[in-house]
Amino acid sequence: MKKDTIIYEAHNNLYLNITNKCTADCVFCIKRYSDGVYGYDLRLTREPALSDIIKELSQIDISQYEEIVFTGLGEPLVRLDDVLEITRWIRTRGLPVRLDTIGHAKLLYPGRNVAEELADAGMKVVSISLNAHDEETYDDLCNPKFKNSYGKMLEFARDVSKNGMELRFTVVNLPVVDIDKCREIAKEYCADLKVRGYGGPV
Numbered sequence: 001m002k003k004d005t006i007i008y009e010a011h012n013n014l015y016l017n018i019t020n021k022c023t024a025d026c027v028f029c030i031k032r033y034s035d036g037v038y039g040y041d042l043r044l045t046r047e048p049a050l051s052d053i054i055k056e057l058s059q060i061d062i063s064q065y066e067e068i069v070f071t072g073l074g075e076p077l078v079r080l081d082d083v084l085e086i087t088r089w090i091r092t093r094g095l096p097v098r099l100d101t102i103g104h105a106k107l108l109y110p111g112r113n114v115a116e117e118l119a120d121a122g123m124k125v126v127s128i129s130l131n132a133h134d135e136e137t138y139d140d141l142c143n144p145k146f147k148n149s150y151g152k153m154l155e156f157a158r159d160v161s162k163n164g165m166e167l168r169f170t171v172v173n174l175p176v177v178d179i180d181k182c183r184e185i186a187k188e189y190c191a192d193l194k195v196r197g198y199g200g201p202v
């Protein structure tokens with residue numbers, strides 16, 4: 001049986017792949033055309049337990065990396081409590097932590113202040129998949145599991161900044177996406193915008 005890739009490295013960063021679950025089903029998702037990135041197979045045969053993730057992290061000299069990033073082939077915030085615990089563990093060792101997320105936290109956890117909890121745990125950067133310049137395009141591209149995901153994602157983005165974390169947006173450079181409007185949104189939210197290329201089939 002293959003060993004699942006929970007942790008992988010690239011660009012001087014260490015990446016954490018803690019789930020394949022997601023609250024969206026984006027038409028451009030890597031899952032639709034590949035098993036992973038940078039030559040790593042990120043399909044999990046089972047979600048790793050928190051203790052397994054911490055155990056693997058403990059076996060690595062994490063101080064050699066610039067940043068530890070929750071990302072991978074899924075939405076890390078479906079495991080919010082584990083993200084918080086792992087973030088605390090890393091922060092006590094002095095490394096900066098980034099979360100890559102689709103940003104549906106307010107819909108996943110309506111009774112919690114997720115941004116505040118992340119900031120309290122020591123999260124430094126939150127990179128949210130903006131993905132579109134308006135709700136209609138967003139829904140077409142991302143097939144979110146919740147209604148009003150676009151608006152709630154933007155509300156979460158405000159929370160991120162309000163709680164002192166660095167906010168970034170990402171968007172995939174597809175013909176239906178108005179990148180200039182996305183830049184305007186990013187400016188309004190005082191966030192950097194990273195425009196990514198699409199590497200899948202057309």
Ligand code: SF4
Nearest residue numbers: 022024025026029102
């Ligand atoms: S949010 Fe990310 S992991 Fe989820 S479907 Fe979209 S691209 Fe894939």
